[in-house]
Amino acid sequence: MREVAIAPVPLDRLGALLDPQRAQRLAGAADRARSLFAGRTLWNVNATATGGGVAEMLLALLAYSRGAGVDARWLVLDADPEFFAITKRLHNVLHGSPGDGGPLGPAEAAHYREALAHNAESLRALVRPGDFVLLHDPQTAGLVPAAREARAACVIWRCHIGRDEQDDLTRSGWEFLRPHLGDVDALVFSRRQYAPDWVPAERLAVIPPSLDPFTAKNAELSPADVDAALRRAALVLAPKDHGSLRFRRRDGSWGTVRPHRDLTLDTGPVDAESRLVLQISRWDHLKDMGGVLRAFADHLPDLPRDTHLVLAGPDVTGVGDDPEGAQVLAECRAQWGCLPAEARRRAHLVCLPMDDIDENAHLVNALQRRAAVVVQKSLVEGFGLTVTEPMWKARPVVASAVGGINDQVVHGRSGLLVRDPTDLDAFAAAVRDLLVDEEYARRLGTGARERVRDLFLGDRHLVQYGDLFERL
Structure with a gap:
């Protein structure tokens, strides 16, 4: 395993928003944590230091923890492609989806254990008696015995995924993991339902989960800075000669946004006058x-003529733990x-660079702030940071009423929820409603930012972890 370097960030920065x-x-929780972790490491x-919400949350939460005087550290697994194919299969079945349809039998269980064996050696060499070990998601469940052998004071397994209703698929995933989790x-x-x-x-x-409002992905940006970033990345034909890069x-x-020419696949940049419907x-x-x-193509005649769709995701070569992406x-x-030609002209597929994770985050920030409507039409969702992020930016959101999104969005107050994520007509109608009624969209955006401020900033997250550590 390799350790990810984390620069400490003072808690006062977060406290200034509260x-x-x-x-x-928050200050009281930090005082108790310093006392609890004196002489210990957390x-x-x-599975990965880049790509996905777990890595983003760890970066922020551990930076604040270190700023509060806790020796919080971050290790990333080293494993082969077959291991990540198996754990991606686990990821899918825990969401109730067959994924690639492959087995999770004795052979897969054996490879899972074998791939984690040298990671377990690293963990045993690093963990000292009295340390705390917090393992994240299915990829790490098999490290519980190694943490116990190292005489960690507490071993915790954190699962960021799940499904409200259990079925045969989800049960098969949990049965795969259960033998590893008996001693946590x-x-x-x-969510409790998971x-x-x-x-x-x-x-x-x-x-x-929570978000950090000070990261490159969530920091305040002026409209001019948004235009400058998207123009330099050749994503939007924004006006020239204004805004900071x-x-x-x-x-x-x-950092400075680099010039890019190939992030938008198959089409050119979006026109400057166009309004964006965005899913990232x-x-x-x-x-x-x-x-x-x-849904966008089928309902194009129902949408304003200046509407363009942007579907943006990571450069698939830069996300090592997700073999399904390509x-x-x-x-x-x-x-x-x-x-049809008109739908192709107004629909854009974007792959954002992963070789500079901070630039990636800045471009995501700019796209979300440029969007007229942000959508998240997930079929299943453990918790959508890609919903929380635009909500913090006061953008109106249309999302599927699945999993943790139900905790984030209050329908009609902080966004719009589509009850059936496969109902393309209802989804397109919700998007249209926000595009044609800008006052309604602004009202939902204001409610969205207030809800994130109330429930989904990092202080609540840190205090809850501190309470858990104290109890244990």
Whole structure:
């Protein structure tokens, strides 16, 4: 395994956004954490340092933890493609989807254990008696015994995915993982409904995700800076000669948006006068990018003529733990190629660079702030940071009423929910309503930002983890 370097960030930066009572509660939690972790390390282990919401949350939460005086560290697994194919299959079945349809039998279980064996050696060499180990998602469940052998004071497994209703597929995934999880002190889920029925109540904790408003992905940007970034990246034909190309990196230094020419596949940049309907997510069947593209094309006559669709995801070569991405992207490109000419002209597939994760985040920020409507038409969703992010930017959101999105969006107050994620007519109608009624869209955007401020900033997340550590 390799360790990800994390620069400490003072808690005061986050506290400045909070009312006095919340800021005081955060400061008190930090004082207790410093005392609890004196002489200890809090080790976090996950599958990747780039791509996806888990990596983004770890970066922010551990930076604040270090800023509060806790020795919080981050390790990333080293494993082969077959291991990640198996864990992607696990990811899908825990969402109730067959994924690639492959087995999760004895051979897969054996390879899972073998691939984690040398990671376990690394963990045993690093963890000292009394340390805490926080393992994230299915890829790391097999490291529980190694953490115990290292005499960690507490071993916690955090699952960021799940499905409200259990079925035979989800149960097969949980049965694959269950032998590895019998000796953990706590199991943490984003929603109580995600926990399988064999998890003891006394070991169950519910901690929803959060976002950090100061990262490159969420920091405030002026309209001119948005235009400058999207123009330089050749995503939007924005006006020239105004706005800054600079962005703040996670280590505190400054970066500059590089010129790009090939981020938009098969089409050119969006016209400056056009309004954007945007979905940003991984190239994953469960995100239903193809369904968004089909709904847009089928209902194009119902939408204002200046509406363009942007489907944006990561450069698939830069996300090592998701072998499905290249396939989904190829399917979307083939689908786009079969659309009528006008739909092709107004639908854009974008692959954002992953070689500079801070620039990637800045471009996501700019796209979300440029969007007239942000959508997330997931078929299943553990918790959608790609919903929380535009909500924080006061953008109106249309999302599927699945999983954790139901906790984020209050229909008609902080966004619009589509009850059936496969109902393309209802989805397109919701998008149209926001495009034709700009006052309604502004009202929902204001409600969205307030809801994120109330429930989904990092102070709540950190305090909940602190309470859990104290209890354990």
